[in-house]
Structures are given as C-alpha cells and as structure tokens.
Amino acid sequence: MPERPYTYYDFTLSLCPQCLRRVDAKIVFENNNVFMLKNCPDHGFHKVLIATDVEYYKNIRNYNKPSEMPLKFNTKTHYGCPYDCGLCQDHEQHSCLTVVEITDRCNLTCPTCYAMSSPHYGRHRTIAEVEHMFDIIVANEGTPDVVQISGGEPTVHPDFFEILDIAKAKPIKHLMINTNGIRIAKDKEFVRRLASYMPDFEIYLQFDSFKPEVLKTLRGQDLTDIRKKALEHLNEFNLSTTLVVTLQKSLNDDEIGSIIEYALKQPCVRGVTLQPTQIAGRLEHFDPATDRITMTDVRQKILDQTNIFQPNDLIPVPCNPDALVMGYALKLAGQVFPMTRYVDPAILLNNSRNTIVYEQDEQLHAHMLKIFSTGISVDRVDDNVKELLCCLPHIHAPGLSYDNLFRIIIMRFIDAWDFDVRAIKKSCVHIVHKDGRIIPFETMNMFYRDEKEEIVKRLQLENV
Template identity: 75%
Template sequence: MPERPYVYYDFTISLCSTCLRRVDAKIVFEDDKVYMHKNCRFHGFEKVLIATDIEYYKNCRNYAKRSEMPLKFNTATHYGCPYDCGLCRDHEQHSCLTVIEVTDRCNLACPTCYAMSSPHYGRHRTLGEIEQMLDVIVANEGEPDVVQISGGEPTVHPQFFEILDIAKRKPIKHLMVNTNGIRIAKDEAFVARLATYAPDFEIYLQFDSFKKEALEQLRGEDLREVRSKAIENLNKYNLSTTLVVTLQKGLNTDEIGKIIEYGLQQRCVRGVTLQPTQQAGRLENFNPATDRYTMTEVRTAILEQTDIFTAADLLPVPCNPDALVMGYALKLGDCVFPLTRMIDPNDLLDNSRNTIVYEQDELLKSHLLHMFSTGNSVDVAKEHLKSIMCCLPDIDAPGLSYDNLFRVIIMNFIDAQNFDVRAIKKSCVHIVNKDMNIIPFETMNLFYRDDKAAYLETLRNEIPVM
C-alpha cells in the first residue's frame, strides 16, 4: 500500500497564520524533524517546522506536572481558547512571571518590537492604573513569584521610581525591570538608585548581539557601546542582571555561545534568556520562510557553541515544557558547575522528594565546604535560589546566594505559525492589560492589544457561545 511521507504523531488545535481562525492541526515526523500540518478553509494548507529534535519533542511530554492554578480566575469561558483570555477557567497554569507595561513609549523604535513601541506611540500609565495592575496580580497570586516592570521602555516613565516604590510595597517575591539599557548606560546615579531596591530585584537587559549589523536590523541602531557601558555600571553595583537575546535565524544565532560565555564573565549577570523572534507586532526585517528559529534549534546551538552544558543539563520546564527550556549552573570562583544534571527528573514531578544535596562532584564539595564558613543563613540561601528557580526542587546548599546562580533559559513565545493550544493553556508568562485582565504573553500579542480588539470581536462573532 502507498505510504505517506511522514509519521503521524498527534493532533492539536492551531490557528491559521493569515486569519487567526482556529484550525485542526496534525503533528507529524518527517525528515527527522517535527512539523505541524494545518488547513484553513479560507487560506489553505500550511506546513510549519516546530522542532528539529524528535526525541526531545517527545520527551517534553514526560515533564508535564499537575497544573498550579491562580487563587481566582478573571473571565468566563464563552468562545474557547484562545478567545477568552483573562485568565479564564480553562487556563492550566498560574502566573510564574507577570508583566506590567507601565508605558507604551520608548526611546527606540526597534524594527523588531512585539509591543509596537516608539517615542511617540501611546501614553504613560498613571500611578493609579499601575497600582491597580499590581493589585490584580496580588489578588490572583497572593505572593507573586516574579513581576516584571516593562513597556515600551519603563525607564522613560516620568514617575519610574515611584512605580518601583509601589511595587516594593506589594508582597512580590522577585521584581524585574525590562530595559534596553540606554538610561543605565548614560546615568550611573540612576543605577546607584536602582541598586537600593535589591535584594529580590533584577534588571532584564536587552542584549541581542555583539555585531553592528545585527543590532541595526533588530533595534535600528548600533547599540554596542550602550550595552558595554550598561554592563560596566551594573557590574559596579553588582545589580543582578539577566541578558535577554532576541534570536533571528542567520542574524545572531551564531553568537549564542559567545553571549553565554560573556555573561559568565560578568559579576552582575545571573543568566541569559534566549527568545526566538515571535511573529507579532512590528517586524520589519523578518522573512518567516527563512528567519524562524525553533526552540530545539536554540537548544542544539547552546550544546554546539559552549562546553558548559550537555544535553542532560537543558531540560523542559514542567509548568510549560513545550515552550520553556532551563539549564542552571553554579558559579564558584572561576568554575562553573552545571546544576540541572544533578536533578532526577522525577524530582521535578514528585513533591515528596524535593531536596538536592550536592555530592556528585568532589571539587564542588570542596567549594561548598569553603563557603559554609561564610556564616550565611541556610534559609536565606535557599530562599534566594528557590525564588527564581521555577519548578526546581528545594536546594540544600548552605552558604550559597543568588550571586552564585547562572541560568540559561530558552523562552519560545508561540505565535500564529506554531500555535498549539496545548502549550497556550500552560502559558505561565502573562501580561496585565489595560482592562485589568491577565493575558498569556502569546495571545496578548496576537489578539488583545488595542489595534487587534476589533478583529478579535469579529472572530468571536463567528463562534456559537459555549
């Protein structure tokens, strides 16, 4: 009998990338890759590459864990995912990280910007609006794990420090500021004041490339000197920093290892987050046929471009294994010890076995024994490490602090091309919108920004109410 050129693996619900209507989708294995096949009655057939590593893709399913719900839900379920975001009762994960966009405006007009920000776009939120946003998060989460102050560019808000003061009064475990680093580079006094908000405070610093042409294509300007000076100032105050890399295939994907190595050399850097470009918002220099970059391609590049991590070190994050990969290491002097490999994957799923003692490496033990003599509180060390190590077991590592942690995260923000409703229901990175609803990051950029609201209603009107 004739055979199809692929192996049928699974079924899901996706979107037509043209009209954003829900469509049935097959997951198939073909030519050692994972593809999504979908067909829209208006726009025809689509074939989308979603993974380049079949075994890793299949293994992600083994990391699923019981869903952690918010304390409350915010919207009813009328139309079905993804048309009811708010969070609705059908969502399967609370907010591990919640973003508050305090302004639409930015001191750049990047060719790549999911929020369409620019110096004259939109407006600044009022302090009253921002506090209400924070209160919505607290009502849902009790003690939110991570809240990120974002924009636009949040540092251009005229009441920026008042915003941080309000956020610090809330029961938030870890506060971040998402920034392009321009003000941090130009104003050391600004950085000194930021440092007063530590601990449990972090800079989420845009850091896409060391190459002039890549920065100009992604950001519209050569920001190499800005990045260098920002890191210099952040190092001076040892202000915890994550380097955030927007990846575009063939543009800066050859620099993944170099950026990780650079981050390890910086006193202030606690990790690198790698984000393949989401096809949303303003996207001027992007060809979806050639420039898309899958999560598994990022993972392979890390393994090929560094000698720090092995495949066993880069694991799916159980709260959303289809969209998140984590690799953790300890920085001890000039030594870097991968941490994730020391975790039994079952410990990620079994709360009855949730303590790790580091006995696997003699050199690591010697460093830990030396650090025990510092007198740091065991509880404080555990609190600082656990607060940012989403979904990992508790750490029995006295003498360590957040300064010793280095993490590499791959954050795959799903778009209309690779939309998979299974992953969207598990999304744990959320945004509070102007209507005070909590929206998954992915669907926010597809449906819930101001310029998309009318079309969302058009789609809803086509659906019988559930």
C-alpha cells in the same frame, strides 16, 4: 500500498497565520523534524517546522505535572481558546511571571518590537492605573513569584521610582525591570538608586548581539557601546541582571555561545534568556519562511557552541514544557558547575518545591564536594534554605547565594504559525491588560493589543 512521507504523531488545534481562525492541525515526524500540518478553508495549506529534534519533542510529554492554578479566574470560557483570555476558567497555569506595562512609550523604535512601541506611540500609565495592575496580580496570585515592569521602555516613565516603591510594598517575591539599558548606560546615579531596591530585584537587559549590523537590523541602531557601558555600571553595583537575546535564524544564532561565555564573565549576570522572535507586532527584515528558529534549534546551538552543558542540563520546564527550556549552573572561583543534570525528574514532577539536602543525595553530594574544593567558605552558612533554582527543587547549599547562580532559559513565545492550543493553555508568562484582564503573553500580542481587539471580536462572533 503507498506511504505518506511522514509519521503521524498527534493532533491539536492551531490557527491560520493569515486570518487567525482556529484550524485542525496534525503533528508529524519527517526526517527527524517535527512539523505542524494545517489547512485553512480560505488561505490553504501550511506546513510549519516546530522542532528539529524528534526525541526531545517526544520527551516533552514526560515533563507534564499537575497545573498550579491562580487563586481566582477573571473571565468565563465561552468562545474557546484563544478567544476568552482574561485568565479564563479553562487556563491551566497560574502566572509564574506577570508583566506590567507602565508605558507604551520608548526611546527606541526597534524594527523588531512585539508592542509597537516608539517615542510617540500611546501614553504613560498613571500611578493609580499601575497600582491597580499590581493589586490585580496580588488578588490572583497572593504572593506573586515574579513581576516584571516593562513597556515600551519603563525607565522613560516620569514616575518610575514611585512605581518601584509601590511595587516593593506589595507581597511580590521577585521584581524585574525589562529595559534596553540606555538610561542605565548614561546615568550611573540612576543605577545606584536601582541597586537600593535589592535584594529580590533584577534587571532584564536587552542584549541581542555583538555585531553592529545585527543590532541595526533588530534595534534600528548600533547599541554596542550602550550595552558595554550599561554592564559596566551594573557590575559596579553588582545589580542582578539577566541578558535577554531576541533570536532570528541566520542573523544572530551563531552568537549564542559567545553571549553565554561573555555573560559568565560578568559578576552581575545571573543568566541568559534566549527568545526566538515571535511573529507579532512590528517586524521589519523578517520572513517567517526563512527566519524562524525553533526552541530545539536554540537548545542544540547552546550544546554545540559551548563546552559547558550536556543534553541533560537543558530540560523542559514542567509548568509549560512545550515552550520553556531551562538549565542551571553555579559560578564559583572562575569555574562553572552545571546543576540541572543532578536533579531527579521524578522529584521535579512530583513536587517541585521539595528541598534537596545535598548530603543525602550521593551524586549531588559528590558534586557539591567538588564545588567546595574551589575554596568557597563552608563556614558561611545561611539561616534559610536557598531558593536558588526557579522551577526546580530548593537546594540547601551552605555558603552559596544568588550571586553564584547562572541560568539558561529558552523562552518560545508561540505565534499564529506554530500555535498549539495545548501549550497556550499552559502559558505561564502573562501580561496585565489595561482593562484589568490577565492575558498570556502570546495571545496578548496576537489578539488583545489596541486595534487587534477588533480581530478577536470578529472571531468571537464567528464562534458563537
């Protein structure tokens, strides 16, 4: 009998990338690649590459754990995912990170922008609107894990520091500012004032490439000197920073290793987040057929382009394993010590908030002894258990602090091409809509921004 050229693995619901209607989708394996096969009655057949490592893709399912719910849901489930966002009662994950967009305005007009921001687009939110957004998050989360102030470019808001004061007065565990770094580079006193909000405060700094031509493609101009000066100021005040890389295949994916190595040399940098481009918003110079890069592609390039991490250092994040990869290390005395490989997945899945005391774990104990041999003072013991590793068990590590942490995160923001309803239901990065709903980052950019709301209203009517 004739055979299909692939092995059928699974079934899910996806979207037609043209009309955004829900369609059935097969997940199949072919030549060690994972594809999604789907057919729209109006727009035909689509074969979408979603992973380039079959074994890793299958292993993702081993990292599922019981969902952590918000304290309340905001909308009812009526039309079916993804047409009920708010968070709806059928959503499977609380907000690990919630984005508050305080302005639509930006001091750049990037050719790649999920929010369509520019110097003239939209408006600034009022202080009252922003505080209401914070209160909505607190009502849903109690003590939110991470709140990220974003835009647009948040540092152009005329009431920026007043908004920071309001945020710091709320019971938020960790506050971040998502920025292109222009104001940080040009105004050292601005950075000095930012540093006064530490601890539990971090800069999420756009850092896509060392190449002027790549920066012009992604950001519209060469920002090399801006990035260098911004990091100079951030290092001066040791202001905790994450470098954020928007990735496109054959554009800047060959720089992943060099960006990680550069980040490790910056005293203020706590990690690198790698984000494959989401097909949403403003996308110039981008062809979905050739420029998409998968999460497993990025993971493999980290392994190939650095000599630091092993495969078991870069693992799925249990809250949404289809969309997130994490790896943790400690920076000490000029050396890098990967840590994720020493965490038992059983502990990770059964109770991600367990505390590991390194003396009680043979492998970890040996590793920590090696760390202490670098000369770190073991007399400097902190009173509290150090919550060094987000999404991992807490590690009681005397003498270590957040300054010693280095994390790698791959964050796959799913779009209409690789949409998988199973992963969307577990999305844990959310945005507060201007009307008060809390919406997954992915569906916000596909359906719920300004004029796109008309699309979702039409699709809701079709699904009544």
